[in-house]
Amino acid sequence: MRSRRVLITGLSTYWGGRLARALEADPQVEAIVGVDNEEPGVELERTEYVKVGNQHGLLRRVVEAAEIDTVVDTRLVVDSAVTAPRLAHENNVIGTMNILAACGEGGPVKKFVFKSSTHFYGANQDDPAFFDETMGRPHPPRTAIERDILEAEASVAEFADRNPEVAVSVLRFANVLGPDVDTSHIDFLGLPMVPMILGFDPRYQFVHEDDVVHALEHVTQNDLPGVFNVAADGVLALSEVASLLGKRYAPILPPWGTGLAATAVRRLGVKIPAEMLAQLRFGRGVDNRRLKAAGFEYGYTSREAVVALGEHMRLHPLLRGDPEPYRYEREVEEFLRWSPNVRNARPRAQVGASPGLSAPPVDHYDDLTAEEIISLLSSLERTDLEALRDYEAAHGGRHDVIGAIESLLARSATAG
C-alpha cells in the first residue's frame, strides 16, 4: 500500500520536521498532518500542524477526520542528556501507548512506522559483533532510557500482534551524526580531545542524519513490515573516529569506577549520559543488511558521516552569526494555507526578489573563499544548490565553485 495521507507525531522534533519536508516534495502524498505539543521548528509548506499532545482521544479524532492511512512516530527520545528522565519516560512509554491506542481497532490507519534506536540492544561484554534484528539483549537494561525503549518497542510489538491489518515497521537507528542534529555523541566528539576509557577502544557505527530521513521516507513509501536496523556501512573504532576528526583521544576515564569519574566530568559540563558509558566501554555494531535487501541505499558510510561531521566542525566557527531562526506564527501559516487572497500555490517561493538574484542560501556567503564554499556544498539541498549556482553566476562567477555545484547536481540527478 502506498501512503497517501500521513500523520507525523513529534513534528517539532528535528526528525518530524525533516520528514515532513521530505514528504512534501512527494506529489503522491496528498495530506500531511503533524502533531506535537510544541510548534514546529522548521518552515513547512503544506503540512498542517495540529497542537495535540499524547491524548489518544484527540489523536483518534484527528486520525479519523483526516482519514489518515499512515502514522509515522518520530517522537522517541533516545538521549537522556537532552530530556529529563521523567519527561523521557512520559514521552517514550506513555506517549507510545497513547499513539498506538489512536491507531488500532478498525480505524483508517493501515501502516505504522516507529522510530526506535539500537540502544534496544544495549552494549555488553557478551554481545555479538553485529546484532541482527532477530536478536535480543543478553542482559536486562540498566539505564532508564534503554528500559523506556524496550518498553515502547514491546507495546509496538503487542500492537502489531493485535492489529494484523496494520503493517508495522520498526526502524532501529544507530548513533546519528550530522551538521544539524544535536546529540550527546556529537557534543562529545566536538570536544578538543575525545575522552576514552583507559584500555578500551570501542567499535562504533553511525548513521548520517540525511540517511535517517531517507530511511523513514523509504518505509513510508514502500510496504516493509518488520524490524530494520538502520546504520551505515562500516564499524569504526573510537580511536579511528578521533583521527578522522583530526583530534587526539584522551584515555582520561578510568576502567574501574568509570561511573564516578563520569559524574565528575559531567560537572565540567561534558555530556556523558549513562547509556553512553556502556557504549564507550563495549561499543556496538549492527547488521544493516536487511534494510539494504529491502531496496534502501545509504548515502553515507560511517566513515563518510564522520568526515562530513569533521568538515562541519571545522567550518562552523567561520560561519559567524546565527541565521534568524524560524518561528511558527499560526496566523501567518493559516493565511498562507487557506486565505482566498493567496494567489501563488507555493507561497514560500515569493520570498525575496526574482530567483537568481535572491539572497544566497548560505550565510556570509560573500566572505567565504571558494574552498570553504565547496566543502559546504555537500550539505545543501538540491534547490539551495540551484539557487547558489545562479547567485554565483550573477556575482563572483568563480569557475571552480560553479563546476563543483554542477557536478553535485548531476550526481543527485542520477541518484534519483
Add this chain to the structure above:
Amino acid sequence: MPESARTPLSPRERREEGLGSAGAVPAVRPDDLRRHLPALEPDRTLTDWGRSERIEGAMDKTLVDFFYRYWFRAEVEGIENVPSTGGALLVSNHAGALPPDATMIAKAIREEHPHPRPLNITVEHFFKGYPGFSMLLPKIGAVAAHPANVHRLLYDEQQLVLVFPEGRKGTEKLYKDRYRLRRFGRGGFVEAAMRARVPIVPVSVVGAEEAAPVFAQMGLLQRLTGLLYVPLTPTFPHLGPLGMLGYLPAKFKLRFLEPIHFDEPDMHTDSGLVQTVAQDVRARIQESLFDMLATRRSVWFG
C-alpha cells in the same frame, strides 16, 4: 568460575537467553544477505571487526616472527589441508599460560600456506571487558566466541576461524595433565560449521604445554585481579606481568589434519550427529597428539 561463565557456541542456547527480542513484529531474515555485505573502504586502517593490518603486521614482523622461527622453531605438517578459498573452521588443542598456540597456528598459515590468509581467533567474552586486552586483541585478529560472530565469519565472509573447544578448561589444566584433551564443550563448534556448511580442519599442536607450563593456579590472585585465571609458571608472577611472555624454548610442531566436510543442509539440527562428530574430532586430535609425542625424542629439539 562457574560453568555458566562458559561461552556457548551454539546459536540455539543464545537465542533462548535473549531478552525482549521482538516477539510479534516479524523479524524473519532472509537467509542469504551476503551480497549486501558492506564494501571495503580502501582509506580505512581497521576492518569492521576492529582488526588492524598495521598493528598485526608490526607484531608479526617482530615478536611473532622471532618466536616462530628462532624460539619455538616451528615445524608444520599438512598445511595443504587448510583450504585456499572459502570458509573453514580450524579446531585445535589448547594449553599453556597465555597460550602461544593460536598465534603460532596463524603464523604457520601465513608462512607456509601457498595462499596465506588471515585467521580469526575466537577468544572468551571476558577479554572484551578487561582493559588493555579489550583494546589490543581485536586489532590482532581476535574475535569474541559468539555463535553469531563465528557464523558471520564462516558463512557470510567465508573466512578462516580458529576455535579451541576446550576453552578455559584447556588453559587452566596443570602441567601434569599435559596433552590430555579436556571435554569439548557442548559441540557448538560442530554445529557452527554445519550451519555455515564449511569444513572442520582439526589441528594438533605439540610444544605449547612445555613452552608455558602451569604448575598451579592461584585462586587468591585471580580474585584480586579479576582475571580469568592466574597461573604459576617458571617466570610468572615473580618476574612481573612480562613474565607471562617468558616462554621456554620448546620445539613446536603443528599438524593440520584431513578436513571433515559437511555437505548436506540442516545437519546442525541433528544433535546426535553433532555430538558424534564432536567426539570424532576430539579423538582425531588426541590420536594425532599421541602419535606426535611418541615420535618426539626431545622436548627442546623435537
